[in-house]
Amino acid sequence: MFDGAFWSINLELLRGFANTCLLFVVTLVASLPLGLVVCFGSMSKLTPLRVLTRLFIWVIRGTPLMLQVMIVFYLPGLAFGMPIENRMGAVMIAFIINYAAYFSEIYRGGIESIPKGQYEAGQVLGMTDSQIFFKIVLLQVVKRILAPLSNEVITLVKDTSLARVIAVGELIRAAQDIVAQQAIIWPLFYTGVFYLVFNGLLTLAFGAMEKKLNYFRG
Amino acid sequence: MAMLQVSGLTKKYGALDVLKGIDFTLDKGQVLSIIGSSGSGKTTLLRCLNFLEKPNGGKITLNDGILFDATDAKTATSDEIRQKRLHFGLVFQSFNLFPQYTVLENVTLAMDLQEKDRAKQQKRKPSKEAIQNNRKKARQILKDVGLEQKADSYPFQLSGGQQQRVAIARALALEPDILCFDEPTSALDPELTGEVLRVMKELRERHTTMIVVTHEMDFAYNVSDKVIFMANGKIEEEGTPQQVFDTPKSELTKAFVNKSKNL
Numbered sequence: 001m002f003d004g005a006f007w008s009i010n011l012e013l014l015r016g017f018a019n020t021c022l023l024f025v026v027t028l029v030a031s032l033p034l035g036l037v038v039c040f041g042s043m044s045k046l047t048p049l050r051v052l053t054r055l056f057i058w059v060i061r062g063t064p065l066m067l068q069v070m071i072v073f074y075l076p077g078l079a080f081g082m083p084i085e086n087r088m089g090a091v092m093i094a095f096i097i098n099y100a101a102y103f104s105e106i107y108r109g110g111i112e113s114i115p116k117g118q119y120e121a122g123q124v125l126g127m128t129d130s131q132i133f134f135k136i137v138l139l140q141v142v143k144r145i146l147a148p149l150s151n152e153v154i155t156l157v158k159d160t161s162l163a164r165v166i167a168v169g170e171l172i173r174a175a176q177d178i179v180a181q182q183a184i185i186w187p188l189f190y191t192g193v194f195y196l197v198f199n200g201l202l203t204l205a206f207g208a209m210e211k212k213l214n215y216f217r218g
Numbered sequence: 219m220a221m222l223q224v225s226g227l228t229k230k231y232g233a234l235d236v237l238k239g240i241d242f243t244l245d246k247g248q249v250l251s252i253i254g255s256s257g258s259g260k261t262t263l264l265r266c267l268n269f270l271e272k273p274n275g276g277k278i279t280l281n282d283g284i285l286f287d288a289t290d291a292k293t294a295t296s297d298e299i300r301q302k303r304l305h306f307g308l309v310f311q312s313f314n315l316f317p318q319y320t321v322l323e324n325v326t327l328a329m330d331l332q333e334k335d336r337a338k339q340q341k342r343k344p345s346k347e348a349i350q351n352n353r354k355k356a357r358q359i360l361k362d363v364g365l366e367q368k369a370d371s372y373p374f375q376l377s378g379g380q381q382q383r384v385a386i387a388r389a390l391a392l393e394p395d396i397l398c399f400d401e402p403t404s405a406l407d408p409e410l411t412g413e414v415l416r417v418m419k420e421l422r423e424r425h426t427t428m429i430v431v432t433h434e435m436d437f438a439y440n441v442s443d444k445v446i447f448m449a450n451g452k453i454e455e456e457g458t459p460q461q462v463f464d465t466p467k468s469e470l471t472k473a474f475v476n477k478s479k480n481l
């Protein structure tokens with residue numbers, strides 16, 4: 001099995017995996033901060049903003065990501081006569097929006113779990129709202145949401161495989177191409193190793209972060 | 219002229235009248251104890267003084283300056299409120315220390331942030347010297363409350379009594395005109411209340427102006443210059459500790475004082 005074909009198949013798969021990684025990184029880098037913005041919207045004192053944001057979160061979380069990818073890709077062409085050329089771009093947009101919605105709910109849960117007394121202690125010490133958030137609340141929130149966040153990030157690794165519904169050449173799509181061309185099935189199963197190793201590394205990274213924040217309780 | 223003058227202070231939560239017109243004065247260097255049964259509005263009064271709640275009516279004057287006046291139409295900006303808050307310090311029943319910071323950092327944090335704010339306004343870098351001084355000052359205050367050895371500990375490593383002493387140090391660091399305490403020993407095991415009360419007595423020796431909401435009747439009797447008994451959102455009786463505890467005029471005060479004695 002470990003002949004020339006094995007290595008060339010590995011190379012093919014790695015090309016797909018590069019796309020998988022690209023989608024993962026771009027989605028993460030964009031949706032983590034965007035999620036915070038969405039979170040502030042969903043906690044806003046301005047009722048219209050809050051209601052709209054929660055409606056948005058409900059729609060995003062209430063429909064399949066696969067459907068969202070297809071909508072982002074096909075809708076501009078069908079509705080406005082402006083077909084999207086960049087398939088990967090469309091997938092990224094759908095993923096970023098989707099994950100921002102999920103992250104925002106994780107953030108909200110974390111922020112709302114911080115005792116009111118922490119804010120009030122900051123207030124009576126004359127701190128501004130942003131000082132209270134960034135200097136007092138944020139790190140405590142991070143510590144509390146690390147576990148749900150790691151769940152979501154691991155899900156994202158696996159969700160990248162949805163990109164193939166609009167023919168983006170991610171890892172599984174690359175394997176399927178090989179399967180179709182060479183009439184062998186194992187490359188498809190073998191992709192599982194890539195996901196496992198990737199998620200194994202992520203699990204280690206999150207474990208390290210959790211350990212790092214173990215110096216305090218709260 | 220008294221340092222603090224509170225007049226006609228009212229606070230409603232919806233239809234509930236929690237404070238029904240509170241009037242009192244406090245002189246510099248004096249200790250005022252506020253006693254009263256649970257739900258009588260003691261916490262709400264402290265929260266109004268610290269601008270954690272906005273009163274519905276009344277006036278708060280400090281050192282001849284008006285801090286709050288309900289009849290004044292223009293509402294204070296959040297920056298103004300922040301400045302006003304600094305006249306008061308507040309020690310909470312549940313300490314509310316910042317768990318991710320060491321004891322020393324808990325005490326220096328607000329001072330350092332103030333220096334950063336000043337630096338930003340003056341378009342300069344925060345002065346290393348000022349930050350250094352803050353640390354020195356914090357260490358001195360921690361020494362005063364008997365916690366110099368715990369400067370590098372984290373809150374979770376401390377007993378409740380130690381945590382509350384850190385909270386007091388944290389409030390003192392900003393040198394408030396008046397330091398308020400909301401049942402500072404209520405969350406503590408009985409054997410830990412002593413160390414906190416001792417620190418408060420020492421503050422009194424140094425003429426720190428204090429308002430103390432407390433269930434510690436011995437403390438109220440022995441340490442305060444003035445006692446206020448609150449009932450149903452009003453000041454039912456006020457006077458020297460001897461007046462309120464030994465010769466109460468109001469029946470409600472009598473009942474409350476007798477009940478506390480029997481505990």
Ligand SMILES: Nc1ncnc2c1ncn2[C@@H]1O[C@H](COP(=O)(O)OP(=O)(O)O)[C@@H](O)[C@H]1O
Pocket residue numbers: 231234236254255256257258259260261262263
């Ligand atoms: N945020 C709030 N909303 C509604 N009611 C409140 C709030 N805070 C306090 N109250 C009510 O105000 C009354 C006085 O409360 P509080 O000032 O905490 O009394 P005390 O500290 O004397 O026990 C109580 O009846 C309490 O239920």
Ligand SMILES: [Mg+2]
Pocket residue numbers: 260261262401
């Ligand atoms: Mg209370």
